[in-house]
Amino acid sequence: MNNIVEIKDMSLIYNTPEGETLAVDNLSLSIKKGEFVAIVGPSGCGKSTILSVIAGLLKPTTGIVNVNTNSIIGYMLQKDYLFEWRNIFDNVCLGLEIQKKLTEEEKNYAHKLLEQYGLSDFEKSYPSQLSGGMRQRAALIRTLMLKPEILLLDEPFSALDYQTRLSVSDEIGTIIKKEKKTAILVTHDISEAISLSDKVFVLTKRPAKLKSIYEINLTAENRTPMKSREAPEFKDYFNNIWKELDVHV
Numbered sequence: 001m002n003n004i005v006e007i008k009d010m011s012l013i014y015n016t017p018e019g020e021t022l023a024v025d026n027l028s029l030s031i032k033k034g035e036f037v038a039i040v041g042p043s044g045c046g047k048s049t050i051l052s053v054i055a056g057l058l059k060p061t062t063g064i065v066n067v068n069t070n071s072i073i074g075y076m077l078q079k080d081y082l083f084e085w086r087n088i089f090d091n092v093c094l095g096l097e098i099q100k101k102l103t104e105e106e107k108n109y110a111h112k113l114l115e116q117y118g119l120s121d122f123e124k125s126y127p128s129q130l131s132g133g134m135r136q137r138a139a140l141i142r143t144l145m146l147k148p149e150i151l152l153l154d155e156p157f158s159a160l161d162y163q164t165r166l167s168v169s170d171e172i173g174t175i176i177k178k179e180k181k182t183a184i185l186v187t188h189d190i191s192e193a194i195s196l197s198d199k200v201f202v203l204t205k206r207p208a209k210l211k212s213i214y215e216i217n218l219t220a221e222n223r224t225p226m227k228s229r230e231a232p233e234f235k236d237y238f239n240n241i242w243k244e245l246d247v248h249v
């Protein structure tokens, strides 16, 4: 029973003045501790809703959602939400500062992460002085500062241009694996899902139901997201998932 997330027969209905929207329909899935999984599905099918339920921001209408962790849940979004008037060091420390937990030890941890992930020369810089990829890295470090066991990533690379996106998803994927976090990545990008994940959950169009699960096994030495793309099995996974996402089938 080393599942860190267990969802059983979960449905979620949004109630608005215009009526009810069934966003998630009888979804069951589980995620093991330390796994990196991706969730792919058609636009508007209910992916962000599922992350919000896991984060505890939304209560499921029916069903059971268990998240077995004592630590906080890290959430990273498409937009980095760095504060432009705070330098990178102060942005990274913001969460602990608000909680009044910013000790010398935690500051050293911030320096260490910034150093390890190539931002130590930019501690005093402001977000506007950083590239899109560096900003996303800073946002990830800010999330890691809170020592979450689980990271929820909702299209975290989609605001970046294609070239940057490739290298940033490679970097961020490598960091998350090195820090041994459980990660749940929502993405539209099939290649990104395969290259980063141990498992890909494919959803139907709204209301989201589980359509299929792919265990990703790639022949690649020292598998990094970038090297995964060159593995011989990559293309077959891509084609199969692509077909599954075709809404006409």
Ligand SMILES: Nc1ncnc2c1ncn2[C@@H]1O[C@H](COP(=O)(O)OP(=O)(O)OP(=O)(O)O)[C@@H](O)[C@H]1O
Binding pocket: 014, 015, 016, 021, 022, 023, 041, 042, 043, 044, 045, 046, 047, 048, 049, 050, 206
């Ligand atoms: N707060 C809300 N109130 C009412 N309906 C909502 C709310 N949030 C989402 N929905 C509806 O629920 C459905 C699923 O939305 P959700 O944002 O989870 O989809 P998604 O798969 O993340 O979409 P995208 O691919 O565009 O990011 C959509 O039909 C959406 O309009």
Ligand SMILES: [Mg+2]
Binding pocket: 047, 048, 049, 154
């Ligand atoms: Mg979404």
